[in-house]
Amino acid sequence: MSLPCHTSALLLVFMALAVVGAEQSEERSCDVIGDESSESQMERALLKKLEPLSDMRFNVTVEKGKTENYIYHFRVCREVNSTLHDFGGLVQTDRQNGKTTVIGRINETQVFNGSDWIMLIYKGGDSYGRHCSGEKRRAVIMISCKQGVTASSFSIISEEREKEQECFYLFEMDSSVACPAENSHLSVGSILLITFVSLIAVYIIGGFLYQRLVVGAKGMEQIPHFAFWQDLGNLVADGCDFVCRSKPRNAPAAYRGVGDDQLGEESEERDDHLLPM
Numbered sequence: 001m002s003l004p005c006h007t008s009a010l011l012l013v014f015m016a017l018a019v020v021g022a023e024q025s026e027e028r029s030c031d032v033i034g035d036e037s038s039e040s041q042m043e044r045a046l047l048k049k050l051e052p053l054s055d056m057r058f059n060v061t062v063e064k065g066k067t068e069n070y071i072y073h074f075r076v077c078r079e080v081n082s083t084l085h086d087f088g089g090l091v092q093t094d095r096q097n098g099k100t101t102v103i104g105r106i107n108e109t110q111v112f113n114g115s116d117w118i119m120l121i122y123k124g125g126d127s128y129g130r131h132c133s134g135e136k137r138r139a140v141i142m143i144s145c146k147q148g149v150t151a152s153s154f155s156i157i158s159e160e161r162e163k164e165q166e167c168f169y170l171f172e173m174d175s176s177v178a179c180p181a182e183n184s185h186l187s188v189g190s191i192l193l194i195t196f197v198s199l200i201a202v203y204i205i206g207g208f209l210y211q212r213l214v215v216g217a218k219g220m221e222q223i224p225h226f227a228f229w230q231d232l233g234n235l236v237a238d239g240c241d242f243v244c245r246s247k248p249r250n251a252p253a254a255y256r257g258v259g260d261d262q263l264g265e266e267s268e269e270r271d272d273h274l275l276p277m
Contacts, residue, residue, distance in 0.1 A: 030077035104139035
């Protein structure tokens with residue numbers, strides 16, 4: 001084989017390996033049930049909120065006597081084992097014989113939310129045997145709001161398999177992604193208060209620097225408009241004194257002499273008859 005042919009063959013091999021590696025490294029994500037065009041904006045927004053959990057793996061062990069001993073593996077909108085290409089988002093492993101069962105698949109996803117929770121449903125799992133009329137399994141994961149926690153407390157609540165239809169596995173976990181967005185908008189009153197305080201601070205600091213550096217004032221004279229504020233204090237004090245006192249401050253005290261109430265008008269009788277004629 002000539003050198004150009006050998007080089008071309010190597011390039012083709014490297015390109016094929018690169019394509020295979022890219023396909024293996026690219027993990028599948030949740031695909032909401034229905035046509036892609038029918039996905040609502042709310043569903044896309046909820047899947048976007050769940051993205052911080054997509055790189056995490058969750059496991060929980062359940063042991064019931066000697067007959068049931070399982071490990072449940074869960075990933076949010078990612079395959080538990082991407083090498084199998086089975087779309088398994090929640091997988092059950094029997095610890096006794098190593099058998100794996102897909103409980104729910106990410107290519108059949110439903111998502112709902114409330115004020116402080118998000119419900120993720122994986123449908124299309126492996127079929128039941130003797131239970132639930134042999135229908136396909138599904139996993140319901142309730143994600144509750146817990147501030148300051150990315151993800152914790154993943155656990156299984158129950159498995160409803162005694163019905164004829166609509167059986168499901170119920171799981172729960174805590175995460176801050178389910179919490180409502182904090183409203184950081186300030187009220188009108190808060191904005192006015194902040195503006196007022198800022199203006200007061202600028203007035204005091206700017207006036208102090210001007211009085212000290214430009215005017216050369218010392219002591220209390222460094223306070224901007226010191227004379228005005230001093231007079232204002234006196235005026236306020238006088239106003240309070242005028243409003244709050246019940247009597248005039250400088251009114252002379254009333255005084256009545258002893259027997260004043262007995263003094264009447266001068267008698268009209270005259271004592272002229274007592275004079276010598």
